[in-house]
Amino acid sequence: MAKRRAKVKKGDTVKVDYTCTLANGTMIDASAAGKPLEFVVGRGDVIKGLDEAVADMKVGETKTIRVAAEKAYGPRHEEWMLEVGRDKFSEDWKPEIGLHYEVPRENGQSTTATVTRVSSSSVTLDFNHPLSGQELIFEVSILEIV
Numbered sequence: 001m002a003k004r005r006a007k008v009k010k011g012d013t014v015k016v017d018y019t020c021t022l023a024n025g026t027m028i029d030a031s032a033a034g035k036p037l038e039f040v041v042g043r044g045d046v047i048k049g050l051d052e053a054v055a056d057m058k059v060g061e062t063k064t065i066r067v068a069a070e071k072a073y074g075p076r077h078e079e080w081m082l083e084v085g086r087d088k089f090s091e092d093w094k095p096e097i098g099l100h101y102e103v104p105r106e107n108g109q110s111t112t113a114t115v116t117r118v119s120s121s122s123v124t125l126d127f128n129h130p131l132s133g134q135e136l137i138f139e140v141s142i143l144e145i146v
Contacts, residue, residue, distance in 0.1 A: 006058070006059065006145055007056050007057065007058055008041055008054050008055055008056060008057050008058070008142060008145060009041065009055060009056075010041050010042035010055060011040065011041065011042060011043075012040070012041050012145050012146075013038060013039070013040050013041075013145070013146040014038070014039065014041060014054060014142060014143075014144065014145055014146065015036040015037070015038045015142075015143040015144040015146060016031070016036055016037050016038075016039075016054065016140050016141060016142055016143060017031045017036050017037075017140070017141045017143055018030060018031050018037060018050075018138050018139060018140040018141070019031075019138070019139045020136055020137070020138050021136075021137050022134055022135070022136065022137070023134075023135050023137065028131070028136065036143050036144075038146065039051075041054060041055060042055075047067065047071065047072050047073065047136075048071040048072075049065065049067030049068065049071030049072055049136070050065065050067060050138055050140070052071070053065040053067070053138070053140070054140065054142065057140075057142045058142065059142050059143070059144060059145060060141075060142065061141070061142050062139065062140065062141040062142075063139075063140060064137065064138070064139050065137070065138040065139075065140060066135060066136075066137055067135065067136045067137070067138065068135055069132065069133050069134055069135055072131065072134065072135070072136045073129040073130075073131040073132045073133075073134070074129065074132050074133075075132060075133055076128050076132045076133035077128055077132075080126065080127040080128050081116070081124060081125070081126050081127070081128075082113075082124070082125045082127065083117075083122050083123070083124045083125075084122060084123050084124075084125060085121065085122055086120070086121055086122060086123060089123065095115045095118045095123045096115060096118065097115055097116060097117065097118060098114065098115065099114070099115045100112050100113070100114055100115075101113050101114070101115060101125060103125070103127075111127060113125035113126055113127045114126045114130060
């Protein structure tokens with residue numbers, strides 16, 4: 001049963017409804033109708049700014065939260081842009097701007113990069129998160145402390 005008037009605190013599992021937009025109003029994400037987001041506050045399940053902002057909210061409370069890039073997906077790093085010769089890719093790969101490319105790492109894992117420029121001799125890959133450098137605006141409602 002939900003704790004109706006309790007305040008959210010670190011370690012609580014909460015269910016929230018939310019929408020996330022950019023400063024220009026572009027919708028980025030939202031909880032699906034009837035499927036709230038559930039996470040443990042303070043565990044790092046969600047971006048830091050949202051995690052911190054829900055603490056001390058009450059069940060039934062709704063607020064608008066502005067999350068700076070540093071507490072969202074971080075700043076953009078120009079040094080994380082890499083120009084790679086076309087000869088480093090298989091001949092049958094057809095790069096297109098906006099395409100996500102999985103880059104294998106030495107540890108056996110992979111990293112995703114976004115193609116930002118294509119020329120006859122090279123491809124520029126951006127290893128920044130697509131939302132890095134962006135302030136995010138959340139409209140969040142605390143539905144339940146589980």
